[in-house]
Amino acid sequence: MSKRDILQRLQGTRGQAARPQILPWLAGLVIAVLLPLAVKNFFLFQLTLAMSYAIAILGLALLTGFNGQFSLGHSAFFALGAYTAAIMMDHWGISYIWTLPVAGIVSFVFGFLFGLPALRLQGIYLALATFSLAVATPQLLKSKPLEPLTGGVQGIVIIKPDAPFGLPLSSDQWLYYLTLAVVVVMFYCATNLINSRTGRALIAIRDNPIAARAMGVDISLYKALTFGVSALYTGVAGALGAIVIQFVAPDSFTFAFAIALFVGLVVGGVDSIAGALFGGLFVLFVPNIAEEVSKGLAGAVYGVILILVIYVMPSGAAGLVRLVVSKVARIRATK
Amino acid sequence: MQLVLSQILAGLSTGGIYACMALAIVMIYQAIDHLNFAQGEMAMFSTFIAWQLLHWGLPYWPTFFLTIAISFVGGVLIERIIFKPLKNAPILSHIVVFIALFAILNSGAGFIWDFNIKSFPTPFGTTPLFGSLISSHDAGMISVTIIVLILLYAFFRYTRVGLAMRATAANPESARLVGIRVGWMIALGWGMAAAIGAIAGMMIAPVVFLEPNMMVSILLYGFAGAVVGGLTSPLGAVIGGFAVGVIENLSGFIPDVGNELKLTIALALIVAVLTIRPQGLFGRVIVTRV
Numbered sequence: 194m195s196k197r198d199i200l201q202r203l204q205g206t207r208g209q210a211a212r213p214q215i216l217p218w219l220a221g222l223v224i225a226v227l228l229p230l231a232v233k234n235f236f237l238f239q240l241t242l243a244m245s246y247a248i249a250i251l252g253l254a255l256l257t258g259f260n261g262q263f264s265l266g267h268s269a270f271f272a273l274g275a276y277t278a279a280i281m282m283d284h285w286g287i288s289y290i291w292t293l294p295v296a297g298i299v300s301f302v303f304g305f306l307f308g309l310p311a312l313r314l315q316g317i318y319l320a321l322a323t324f325s326l327a328v329a330t331p332q333l334l335k336s337k338p339l340e341p342l343t344g345g346v347q348g349i350v351i352i353k354p355d356a357p358f359g360l361p362l363s364s365d366q367w368l369y370y371l372t373l374a375v376v377v378v379m380f381y382c383a384t385n386l387i388n389s390r391t392g393r394a395l396i397a398i399r400d401n402p403i404a405a406r407a408m409g410v411d412i413s414l415y416k417a418l419t420f421g422v423s424a425l426y427t428g429v430a431g432a433l434g435a436i437v438i439q440f441v442a443p444d445s446f447t448f449a450f451a452i453a454l455f456v457g458l459v460v461g462g463v464d465s466i467a468g469a470l471f472g473g474l475f476v477l478f479v480p481n482i483a484e485e486v487s488k489g490l491a492g493a494v495y496g497v498i499l500i501l502v503i504y505v506m507p508s509g510a511a512g513l514v515r516l517v518v519s520k521v522a523r524i525r526a527t528k
Numbered sequence: 529m530q531l532v533l534s535q536i537l538a539g540l541s542t543g544g545i546y547a548c549m550a551l552a553i554v555m556i557y558q559a560i561d562h563l564n565f566a567q568g569e570m571a572m573f574s575t576f577i578a579w580q581l582l583h584w585g586l587p588y589w590p591t592f593f594l595t596i597a598i599s600f601v602g603g604v605l606i607e608r609i610i611f612k613p614l615k616n617a618p619i620l621s622h623i624v625v626f627i628a629l630f631a632i633l634n635s636g637a638g639f640i641w642d643f644n645i646k647s648f649p650t651p652f653g654t655t656p657l658f659g660s661l662i663s664s665h666d667a668g669m670i671s672v673t674i675i676v677l678i679l680l681y682a683f684f685r686y687t688r689v690g691l692a693m694r695a696t697a698a699n700p701e702s703a704r705l706v707g708i709r710v711g712w713m714i715a716l717g718w719g720m721a722a723a724i725g726a727i728a729g730m731m732i733a734p735v736v737f738l739e740p741n742m743m744v745s746i747l748l749y750g751f752a753g754a755v756v757g758g759l760t761s762p763l764g765a766v767i768g769g770f771a772v773g774v775i776e777n778l779s780g781f782i783p784d785v786g787n788e789l790k791l792t793i794a795l796a797l798i799v800a801v802l803t804i805r806p807q808g809l810f811g812r813v814i815v816t817r818v
Binding site for chain 1: 621789
């Protein structure tokens, strides 16, 4: 490899990091906008849900993939967002639109506060602490003192919002577009965050905390803030999920869901923003596919699919794409 | 006071279960440097194999040792077939494979042996001891845990293979350079973890009954025990397991929320312990050289 090649490659990757390639994103967006014209409402509902999972997984990616903090407890923040939305809509009669920012802020505060003690924990210990959070969540939601607010085991039923301004859309279609808009905003913000000075600080903390500290990065503050931002993403996702499903109940937010989000993160690619979308789709659709293959052995089929996916793409979908792109580039370069 | 004392003893007997599990977790952690999320399901599957052998009419003790042998081979096979090809994959991908293994074993066991609760025999009988505070099975289970602990300690401390396994977990590259067959050491670690899991499963099954989901909560408490005790210390894991059992039982005394939130309180305490001593109560502080 000549010096120029190296230089080009460096510039190429740097250019990529600074300006995410706009074309595939635009193409994806156009398809996503046109999709409701072509598919059934139930499939649209599933896609909407998958997008809300994708936002949650993006939150997890910011924390785990870019900041190196491990979490198996994001179902708790998802539940927090979902319950915030449900309580605001059902108890206080507030419009669903306003629940999204409030859910985000509430989750941010909780995430930040949880992030403070979590600073002292690393790797597997942090995994256990967050996992405890996930396990405790359904119990807390069911507990007596909180029952007037959360509805206990019964949960809360909420009413599906119709399209506003007399738009000629079914409520499924409207929620799809709303979620899509939120996805676009959230993903745009995440990309900007990662490419900013703050984002570089986060990545530096992940790669080498000691060097990052030597460079003047306030590790504690950034780590706790990342926990907060990650929880914010997941909380907004939870609020969207609650509005789409029209129902929240403690047993939807068990640790199994936290693990599902984690699987989505790894399958999509931990340090990839676009990978979160793939992860969301995976979390929603693969268990259904497994169930269709075999009812009795659904879990086993799911496990086998998961192992095969990891075999084919050990660094997630994003890792595979990167590999293919670099292979193609190399073939082109040798021609 | 009497009530508190009996709750503590009851806690110790459930703690014995967690200690068993915690020990198996720490073992595999020492051998492969990861927490194995499928550990509980492996133990559950082994216990089902034992149940099947007993069902076919084998006496208890031959079944016990045969199951340990089968589990050992099974553990080695899992490493060779599933994990060896993924040697260079990122750690997070490994964890996803653990989760996959969890799903496969759980649903496989349900498919083969169905989800009905089965009873599992104990070789120690169930006569109450010490004024009916613990049963002879509990005492037997705790003794077995302690025997396994001593054997393991001796294995890791005094045998060449044990030393080689510790070296592999601590520093695979250097271990390979001194001639240790790193791949086989990891496979051996898996085999041993599966075997210990089998022992734990067969000891636990008479108490909680046998069914595919029996290990889910036990695994969680086992993890908690292992982490509180310190993942680098088998003795710490056992003590941590007992401690978790006692804490869980005592938190039932907290008025109003105690009973409902037993698990939550136990976990909160564990997190509190970890924030004060992040390496666990008995763990070594691992100093990183820059």
